[in-house]
Each structure stands twice: as C-alpha cells, then as structure tokens.
C-alpha cells in the first residue's frame with residue numbers, strides 16, 4: 001500500500017530521517033515507535049507532503065508521491081493527523097468538516113452561477129456525509145459547537161473525521177492517544193478497528209505501548225532517523241536493540 005525506499009529528510013546538518021525503507025501492507029494497522037527525536041513525525045511529514053524529502057522514493061498504491069504537496073497526497077487517499085490537532089476554533093465542528101472536500105463543483109464561480117442545481121445537490125451530499133462521519137466518531141452532539149470548546153481528545157476525533165470525508169485508503173495517526181482521556185481513547189481505538197475492518201490501512205505513531213500492543217502488527221522501530229527493526233509486538237518487546245534504542249535516549 002505504502003512503500004518507502006531510502007527516504008531522507010535533513011534539517012541543516014541533522015539527518016532527521018536518514019535513509020528509511022519500509023513497507024506498510026494493505027489492511028494492516030502498522031505501528032511506528034521509537035524514542036523522542038527518532039524522526040517519526042518528520043517521516044510522516046515527508047510521506048504526507050508537509051515536507052519535501054531530500055531523497056528517496058515514496059510509493060502509494062504503486063504511484064510515486066514523494067515531493068507532492070499535502071493537498072495532492074490527501075486527494076490521492078492518504079490522510080494524516082497531527083501530534084497537536086489544529087482545528088479552526090471559531091468554526092463549528094460541522095463547518096470544519098465541510099471545509100475538507102476538494103474539487104467541489106461549487107468552488108468555481110462559473111459553476112456556482114451556471115449550475116446552481118448541481119451545486120446545491122453536492123452541498124447537500126457533503127452535508128449529509130459530514131453529519132454521518134461526525135456521528136461515526138461520536139461527536140454528533142457537538143456538531144454545531146465551535147471547535148474550540150472540544151477537548152484535546154475530541155479534537156483528535158475531529159481530525160480523524162475530516163480525513164474520512166475523502167474516503168482515504170491510508171491514514172497516518174501521530175500519537176493519537178496523547179492527552180486523551182481513557183473513555184475517549186476507547187472510542188478512538190474502536191473507531192480505528194472498525195475503519196480498519198472496512199479496509200483502511202493505518203500507520204500509527206504511539207508512545208502508549210498498551211495501545212500499540214493491542215492494535216498494531218507489525219511494529220516498526222525507529223531511532224536516530226533509521227529503522228532499527230520490524231516485527232510482531234512480541235518480537236519488538238523482546239528485542240534487545242529496541243531496549244537499547246530507548247535507553248540510548250536517556251540522559
């Protein structure tokens with residue numbers, strides 16, 4: 001589904017992502033773990049088009065996406081959430097959802113003018129889809145509230161919901177459990193499992209090891225910009241290189 005070959009992203013002299021090759025197989029929930037500063041978020045940024053990689057190949061469903069802009073990658077079916085969510089706080093939950101779909105008929109002036117009926121039909125379809133997705137992630141009761149009143153966990157659900165507006169094939173989640181209360185975390189985990197059951201592939205950065213062990217197979221371990229190993233959760237837990245990668249992080 002997603003195949004990386006020798007991906008490099010540098011910041012000056014720092015090789016934050018230093019020649020990463022990995023595969024995310026279709027229909028898996030693949031975990032990506034590693035100590036702080038390992039380069040996990042930078043790798044997500046390179047995949048999702050938030051950074052242009054300095055080298056390497058990133059294939060999504062057999063097509064090269066390295067160097068494409070974030071919106072281009074998004075509309076090819078790869079969505080990502082951020083470590084710190086960033087909804088538009090003054091807009092309502094539903095309005096945040098409706099900003100998502102690209103290439104709408106209504107966006108072009110001429111279309112609005114000449115084809116009112118079609119625009120209205122599409123707006124109605126988008127609204128219906130937005131309501132469905134908001135309901136799916138459990139935010140229906142907050143649909144008309146400004147996004148700023150949402151808790152951190154609810155904002156993460158909103159980010160996931162926004163991605164679902166484009167029928168993604170792959171979703172990258174950056175620390176979805178961080179700062180999320182246990183009840184909401186269960187909702188989030190259930191939704192991920194359900195979406196995966198419907199065929200969506202996940203790549204998941206997470207420090208919550210219970211969550212990784214429960215959800216992910218395989219698990220890929222990164223440290224200092226490189227892939228250290230990949231294996232089942234049990235293999236990863238028992239591998240001395242992984243322990244070393246984390247201990248190497250201690251001052």
Ligand SMILES: Nc1ncnc2c1ncn2[C@@H]1O[C@H](COP(=O)(O)OP(=O)(O)O)[C@@H](O)[C@H]1O
Nearest residue numbers: 011014016034035036037038039040041042043
């Ligand atoms: N925009 C940036 N400019 C400069 N350095 C960065 C930038 N983003 C990340 N880094 C550095 O790259 C390294 C990897 O960071 P990051 O990808 O955020 O790691 P992780 O997500 O695994 O904790 C760190 O040393 C970090 O300080």
Ligand SMILES: [Mg+2]
Nearest residue numbers: 040041042083
């Ligand atoms: Mg990070």
